[in-house]
Every structure is written in C-alpha cells, then in structure tokens.
Amino acid sequence: MVRVGVVGGGQLARMMIPASINLGIDLRVFAESKGSSAHLAESTVGDSANMAELLAFAGTVDVVTFDHEHVPLENLRELEKQGTRVFPPPEALALTHDKSLMRAELAHIGIPQPLWTVIAHKNDEELARVGGFPCVAKLPIGGYDGKGVREIHSWDEVQDWLEAGPVLLEELVNFKRELSQLSARRPSGDFLTWPLVETRQEGGVCSVVISPAAGITERQTAEAHDIAQRIATQFSVVGVLAVEMFEDFDGRVLVNELAMRPHNSGHVLTEQSVTSQFEQHLRAVIDMPLGSTALREPVGVMANIFGGAPVEKWFGVSGLFPEVKFHSYQKGYRPGRKAGHLVVTGESVTDSVLLAEQARDALKGEEPWDKHHG
Amino acid sequence: MVRVGVVGGGQLARMMIPASINLGIDLRVFAESKGSSAHLAESTVGDSANMAELLAFAGTVDVVTFDHEHVPLENLRELEKQGTRVFPPPEALALTHDKSLMRAELAHIGIPQPLWTVIAHKNDEELARVGGFPCVAKLPIGGYDGKGVREIHSWDEVQDWLEAGPVLLEELVNFKRELSQLSARRPSGDFLTWPLVETRQEGGVCSVVISPAAGITERQTAEAHDIAQRIATQFSVVGVLAVEMFEDFDGRVLVNELAMRPHNSGHVLTEQSVTSQFEQHLRAVIDMPLGSTALREPVGVMANIFGGAPVEKWFGVSGLFPEVKFHSYQKGYRPGRKAGHLVVTGESVTDSVLLAEQARDALKGEEPWDKHHG
Numbered sequence: 173m174v175r176v177g178v179v180g181g182g183q184l185a186r187m188m189i190p191a192s193i194n195l196g197i198d199l200r201v202f203a204e205s206k207g208s209s210a211h212l213a214e215s216t217v218g219d220s221a222n223m224a225e226l227l228a229f230a231g232t233v234d235v236v237t238f239d240h241e242h243v244p245l246e247n248l249r250e251l252e253k254q255g256t257r258v259f260p261p262p263e264a265l266a267l268t269h270d271k272s273l274m275r276a277e278l279a280h281i282g283i284p285q286p287l288w289t290v291i292a293h294k295n296d297e298e299l300a301r302v303g304g305f306p307c308v309a310k311l312p313i314g315g316y317d318g319k320g321v322r323e324i325h326s327w328d329e330v331q332d333w334l335e336a337g338p339v340l341l342e343e344l345v346n347f348k349r350e351l352s353q354l355s356a357r358r359p360s361g362d363f364l365t366w367p368l369v370e371t372r373q374e375g376g377v378c379s380v381v382i383s384p385a386a387g388i389t390e391r392q393t394a395e396a397h398d399i400a401q402r403i404a405t406q407f408s409v410v411g412v413l414a415v416e417m418f419e420d421f422d423g424r425v426l427v428n429e430l431a432m433r434p435h436n437s438g439h440v441l442t443e444q445s446v447t448s449q450f451e452q453h454l455r456a457v458i459d460m461p462l463g464s465t466a467l468r469e470p471v472g473v474m475a476n477i478f479g480g481a482p483v484e485k486w487f488g489v490s491g492l493f494p495e496v497k498f499h500s501y502q503k504g505y506r507p508g509r510k511a512g513h514l515v516v517t518g519e520s521v522t523d524s525v526l527l528a529e530q531a532r533d534a535l536k537g538e539e540p541w542d543k544h545h546g
Numbered sequence: 547m548v549r550v551g552v553v554g555g556g557q558l559a560r561m562m563i564p565a566s567i568n569l570g571i572d573l574r575v576f577a578e579s580k581g582s583s584a585h586l587a588e589s590t591v592g593d594s595a596n597m598a599e600l601l602a603f604a605g606t607v608d609v610v611t612f613d614h615e616h617v618p619l620e621n622l623r624e625l626e627k628q629g630t631r632v633f634p635p636p637e638a639l640a641l642t643h644d645k646s647l648m649r650a651e652l653a654h655i656g657i658p659q660p661l662w663t664v665i666a667h668k669n670d671e672e673l674a675r676v677g678g679f680p681c682v683a684k685l686p687i688g689g690y691d692g693k694g695v696r697e698i699h700s701w702d703e704v705q706d707w708l709e710a711g712p713v714l715l716e717e718l719v720n721f722k723r724e725l726s727q728l729s730a731r732r733p734s735g736d737f738l739t740w741p742l743v744e745t746r747q748e749g750g751v752c753s754v755v756i757s758p759a760a761g762i763t764e765r766q767t768a769e770a771h772d773i774a775q776r777i778a779t780q781f782s783v784v785g786v787l788a789v790e791m792f793e794d795f796d797g798r799v800l801v802n803e804l805a806m807r808p809h810n811s812g813h814v815l816t817e818q819s820v821t822s823q824f825e826q827h828l829r830a831v832i833d834m835p836l837g838s839t840a841l842r843e844p845v846g847v848m849a850n851i852f853g854g855a856p857v858e859k860w861f862g863v864s865g866l867f868p869e870v871k872f873h874s875y876q877k878g879y880r881p882g883r884k885a886g887h888l889v890v891t892g893e894s895v896t897d898s899v900l901l902a903e904q905a906r907d908a909l910k911g912e913e914p915w916d917k918h919h920g
Contacts, residue, residue, distance in 0.1 A: 173857065173876075190564030193586065196857035196874030196886075212567065212586055443842075446869050446891070461865030468817075468842045468891065483547065483570035491835030495820050500570030502547075512570075517820070517842065 173198045174458050177229055179220050180239025181208025183501035183510070184434045184450075187442070189213055191451035197458065201239075202229045209501045210239070223247050230256040237411055237457045238433050241268045242314075259359070259410035259457040260432040267407060268430055272312040272340050278427060281406050283399055285427045286418070287343035293334055294327045302343045309333065310340040317510075318376020345426060347418035351385050352437035353396040356412045356452040357404040359459045364452075365397050366445060366465045371416065371437045377508070380528065382521055383440045383472040389423065396425055403430065412453040414438060436476065436510070441465075443497055443515045444472035469517040475528040480505035481512025482535055489534040496531045547572045548832050551603060553594050554613025555582025557875035557884070558808045558824075561816070563587055565825035571832065575613075576603045583875045584613070597621050604630040611785060611831045612807050615642045616688075633733070633784035633831040634806040641781060642804055646686040646714050652801060655780050657773055659801045660792070661717035667708055668701045676717045683707065684714040691884075692750020719800060721792035725759050726811035727770040730786045730826040731778040733833045738826075739771050740819060740839040745790065745811045751882070754902065756895055757814045757846040763797065770799055777804065786827040788812060810850065810884070817871055817889045818846035843891040849902040854879035855886025856909055863908040870905045 174197050178185040181203025189212055192199035201213045202225075208215060216232070218225035220243040227250075230236050235257040236248075248262040267274040275288045289298045290312070299307065309330045311320035323344060324330050333339050350373060355365040367384035400415045414435030417425040438449035447455075447463030455462055481500045490498065497515040505511070516528045548571050552559040555577025563586055566573035575587045576599075582589060590606070592599035594617040601624075604610050609631040610622075622636040641648040649662045663672045664686070673681065683704045685694035697718060698704050707713050724747060729739040741758035774789045788809030791799040812823035821829075821837030829836055855874045864872065871889040879885070888905050890898045 174861075186567065189567055189586070193560065193563055194871065194873050196855065196860075196872075196876055212563070446871070455864075458861065460861040461868065463864070463871075464869040466869065481570065486570075487548075487832065487834040490829075490837070494835065495838040495840065497568065497820070497837075498570075499568050502570055 175200060175233040175235075176454060176457060177202060177233030177236045178210070178213070178239050179226075179229075179236060179243050180204070181210040181215060182239045183209045183503070185210035185213065185239040186501060187434065187439075187448075187499070188450045188454060191448060191454050195451065195454060195460075197454055199454075200229075200233050202226070209503055211502075220244065220247060223250060226251065227254065230254075235259055235457050237453070238265075240433070241265060241431075245269060260413075261408055261410065264407040264409045264432055268432055270312050271310050271315075271429075272338065274430060275340065275342075277407070278403070281402060283403065283427055284425065286345050289341050290338050291334070291341055292338050299341065302341045307344050308342040310342065312338060312340050317378075318373075321376055345418045345420060347426075348421050349385070349419050350428070351388075351396065351417045351419050351425060352381070352435070353400045353415040353417065354412065354435065354438040354441065354449055355397075355400040355404060355415070356449075356456045356462055357409050358456040358462060359410050361405075362462050363401050363404055364462045364465050365400055366438070366441055366449075367467065368393065368396050369437055369440065377476070377478075377510075378436045379476055380525060381437050381440050381472075381474040382525065383444055383474075384467070386521055392419075392423060392425065399425070399427060411456045412438065412449050436513075439499070439513050440472040440474035440515055442499075443517050444469055469519075471518050471521050471524050473516045473521070473524040473528045475514045475516075475532045476510050477512040477514065477532060477535060478508055479511060480509070485535055489531075492534065493527065493531040496527065548609075549574060549607040550828060550831060551576060551607030551610045552584070552587070552613050553600075553603075553610060553617050554578070555584040555589060556613045557583045557877070559584035559587065559613040560875060561808065561813075561822075561873070562824045562828060565822060565828050569825065569828060569834075571828055573828075574603075574607055576600070583877055585876075594618065594621060597624060600625065601628065604628075609633055609831050611827070612639075614807070615639060615805075619643060634787075635782055635784065638781040638783045638806055642806055644686050645684050645689075645803075646712065648804060649714065649716075651781070652777070655776060657777065657801055658799060660719050663715050664712050665708070665715055666712050673715065676715045681718050682716040684716065686712060686714050691752075692747075695750055719792045719794060721800075722795050723759070723793050724802070725762075725770065725791045725793050725799060726755070726809070727774045727789040727791065728786065728809065728812040728815065728823055729771075729774040729778060729789070730823070730830045730836055731783050732830040732836060733784050735779075736836050737775050737778055738836045738839050739774055740812070740815055740823075741841065742767065742770050743811055743814065751850070751852075751884075752810045753850055754899060755811050755814050755846075755848040756899065757818055757848075758841070760895055766793075766797060766799065773799070773801060785830045786812065786823050810887075813873070813887050814846040814848035814889055816873075817891050818843055843893075845892050845895050845898050847890045847895070847898040847902045849888045849890075849906045850884050851886040851888065851906060851909060852882055853885060854883070859909055863905075866908065867901065867905040870901065 179202045186209040199213045201210045201215045272290045287302045350371045357363045369383040370385035372380040414431040416429040434449040442448040500512045516524045518524045553576045560583040573587045575584045575589045646664045661676045724745045731737045743757040744759035746754040788805040790803040808823040816822040890902045892898045
C-alpha cells in the first residue's frame, strides 16, 4: 500500500483522510502535538524544524507532502538529498515561503501581478513604483490569513517591520472581487484546473467561497488556466496549486497569493466536484492519474466557521438546514480561528449564499463553546 | 464529543469514518481482529459473543450500532438492560436475525411479500402453499450474500438443511427486477427515504445498483415509502433501514430481505445524494436531525468489485476513467469477496452502467492481487 506522509496535523491533513480511505492509501501524519485535527490518521508527533525527527518520519512513508508551508526548506532539501520524494518539491515551495521571491519569480515568467517592490527602509522612490500611499505592506515570510499584511497610509505604519527586515510593498489594487484558481499537477506533467471560484474575505480572511465565480468570460477562464499552468509547470509544482487573484474593473486578473496544497477556497469542491481537492492532491503526489474536475451541481457555496465549530449545537440546529453539509475540524476554541466550514450546493448563488450564512449564524452563541476540546 | 461504537470492523464501519470526521463524532469500532477494514477508527478487538468484552466496549461509547447482524441478540438485550443505548434496538434486529420471524412479523402488519412457510421436514401440503417446486429454500438464520439460499426443485436438494433444523420456503417470484428502498429513522420518529434504486444480482450477490430505478411510478414510490415507514415505525428501527424488494410484472412490490444498517444498495448515495447513508446512519443513532436525501445528479451507478480491489492496478488504469470513483475496502483477496466498489454519476443510465462495468473489467487480472494485504 502506498504510504503518504503529511507534515502538519491541521484540518487539511484531516480532510485528506476520507480520500485516503477511498483510494486505499496509507496516510500518515507528522503532527505538532497529540490530538491534532488529523489525529485519526496514524500520527507521529514531532517538530519539522528538527531534522532527525523529520527524517525518521520520512523513513516510514513513500512520499512527503504538506498540510501547511511552515517547514524549513533546508530540511526539505536535505530530505530530498537523502532520497525522500517531497511533493511539492522544495524549489516550488520556496515561492510560498517568501513572498518577495514569489513576486520576483512570477515577474520573471511574465505572470500578471500587482505592482510591487521590496524595501529595506523608508524609500519614497520605491513607494512611487507601487503608486504611493495607501499601499499594501507584507512581511515576506511567515504571514497567513491576513497576518503579516497591512494596508499602510504612512511610513509610520510599517516602521516596526522595517526595523526587523525587508518589507514587500504592493500596489493597493482597486479590485472588483477576488478569485481563486484551483488546479493540480502530477510529476509526469498532467495538469487540470477546476472552474474559477470567487472568494469573499472579511478582515483578510476567507469567509465565503462561491463556485464557480459568476460571469466569468472565456478569456478569463483561459487566462486563469494559463497562469496556473505556467506557474505549476515552471516551478515543477506537484499536488494542488491554488492561485489567489484579484479581478480588476477591466476584467483583468492579477496574482495575489499562491498555495501549494489543498486550500480553503477549494473546500466547496468536496461536495461539488467529481474529485475533491484532497483526493486530487493525494493522486498527484503519488503520481496517479488525476480525477475529473467536472462539477456535479451548478452552484456551490462554502462558509467558514470561526472561533469554534460547536458540534453539539450543530446537532441541534441542523434540523433547520437538512441540505447544509457541516465539516468539523475538531479544534479547540480560539477567537477568529477557522474551526470548520459549511457547504451548500444548488442552482442559485443568492439562495445558496443566504442559506450558508443563515446556517453559520445559527451556530453562533456563547463562547467558548466546548470544554471537551483542547 | 459524541462517541458512537460500531460492532464489526467491515467496510460499512470503514465507510462511516469519513462521515464521522465531517460531523465531529468520535467513532469507535469493536472489530473481530486487528487490521480490520475499519482499523483507522479507534478499535477494540473482541468477540461480540463474549458478553464481558462487549460490555467493556459499550462502556467506552454513548451508543452502540452495527456493521453487520452477526451479534447474539441476548447480548444486546443485556447491554440495553445495563443501560447502553443500542440502535437499532434488539427487538428490531431480531427480524434480520431470523428470516422466519421476519416473514411472520411482516405478515402480521400486512406487508406484501412472497408466499412463504416454515417446515421442519418434507411437507407437500406446505410446499403447495408456496406454489410447489421450484421454490426458494432459506436457512432462517445466518445467511448472507446468497449464502443460505437455494432454488430447489426437489426435497433432495434441501434434505441436508432439514436435518439440521427448520427451513423457510418461499414462492419463487417471477420478478421483473429487484429494487431496494433505503430509508432512515431516528428515535424521535423522523423518517426519510431516498429514491428507490434497482439492484442487479449475480449469483445471489449484488453486482450493480442503478439510482434511481428507472420508470418508477408515483404509486410505487408511495408504496415502497409506506412499506419502509411501516416497518421502521412498527419495529422501532433506528438508523438506516434497507428494504430489498421484488418488482413483479404487474408492477407490485414484494419484500425480499431487510437490513438495519447501511447497505450495499446504498453505496451509490455517497456520491449522488446530499446525505450519504453512512452520515444518515450516524445522525439517526445519535438522534440528530436527518439530512436531506435529495440527489445531486440524475443518475448514479455502483458496481461491486469482487475478489480483491487492486489498489495499485486502479492507480494505473484510473487514467482511462477519470470520472469513476473508487472505494477500496482494504481487505485481503478471497474469491468472490466484496473488496471494493466503483461509482459513476451522470445523466444516462446506459452510459453510466457501461462506464462502471468497463472500469470494473479493467481491474480484473491475475489474482491474488496484492501480497501486502492480509
């Protein structure tokens, strides 16, 4: 049986488990702590910064992949050197580790993106290159879910970051909406996309996803496909690649962020697509032919649940929402934490968004919600 | 977190795992041996005939349910007496343990079924009541998947069984096709059905399921729903109830068999329905509101894989069948054993059946298929 090792025991690893059960893959998890979200899979507790621990885990599997990007690249390169298959490979992952590197590499292959520059100190000349204030400042390394990203209106607002190291400045794009292109590539080169989805953010965090995004033109479909394929091919990405994009008011798309693993914007595909992003990721990393990305239903909507996903409360209110699918991540309560999500499928975007948001509202209440969880 | 205990570690318990992950249920399995099909769930190895072992397992969960019927009823009654919730309850399960009892009880509430009688020895008078030879002889207890069922043309063919105990004789129904009504009931009484499916058998074993069955009239839909609901209500069934039926050439339905758990004829619903039978079973046994039984796609076809489900071979041939979903049960090779299944969804019954059967054929080959499996 093929053994896939996942570094990280979060909800993405958790949601790979059902796919591994269907495919007959032995999924093993290298988790940060006991009782992780993915604890059902055979789990080793360890620190991916500890080379000996990581190497020992890698020795128990046929291929190593990821639940998150927070793994030292030098350790992954060392794993490769010692003969472990690492997918996506460290060269590709490097782009998700360092946003400045990503900008430079994408510029190199002509991918449309916001104006950008990297500064080591206050620099009005460079600021002018991204259109002046207000603009977006990003910590090149370590940010996620809106952390490490600020809209700034003066140098004062980024002074603390500049004292610590270089900062990526980006044009504040006047965008119509945000889109995400989910795709997957296997080592032998096969590449498939799902239809473009719309992501709606709140406070820099994905709140709702609409699949497919409404009113996408053929040209946009082709362009987004081409962008994802060029990135995947150029950097030898293996597994799921999510390309987050801005759509401007002229209908052009500009790449915002990349993720090389199943991504929040693709959760809706578990219900809506013939092949979920979790199954596709596993297929890709074991170099199995990719599954169909056709949609089973015309509309899919995903709504994230923040703070805690109160399982017992869902048991109660679910009678009002028999068609809503609930996904618990089995994580303890923490304000703003992604703790689960809901999916609605149907015919109408308006109705599906309304239903998903009503169901999410019904889950809100007194918090912390569940003393049984860690 | 709600803890559901499943007696039996077969593929039905295995396929409850993904649903338990989504719902945030702690699924625990009482398995016959280590490395069961459901080994990913927290498992206790034990014998359900051993009251002490069963009781110890029951003490670790909030409700006990089943992967199969082969559990001594007296042990389940004792569990109940000691305060364990057992769903479906032993009174209901009794009907699936003893086919003679089932016939008598269903007759009692006026459920349409084949002519039947129970004999302890050769008895031409009783034989005449089921229409004479050829007829169907069944062992009342212990049969499954065509085992314990014979079409007989003379007393000689059932002599061995009669020497061991009573035998159920049934009319050999001249049927047009076989149907299955999947349904679920929760303790508070809510009851839902999925659309009727057609089951195609080979050698007494389900080979292909077509969902929904084609050309079903409103009257048949209502009748099948009524039959399932009356059985579920009358016998306080909790969980999934599958009612297998013959459709005769006059369009009437006659009950053939019952199962009170997820059933092979409902596997297609995992891809096709908003709520899979596995999720519905878990919802029902924890008395959570039932999920929608609406279908996502007009046609679903399931094909069983027999002998062994060669995972590695599927990895190879799946490129020819990107829209076919594969389900491995991770069981060792044994001739005729249900080892996995395939599901195709689409618009056309003919095309979907063809595709499912082609994919199944592509998996055939040298056997035993996989030395790595038990």
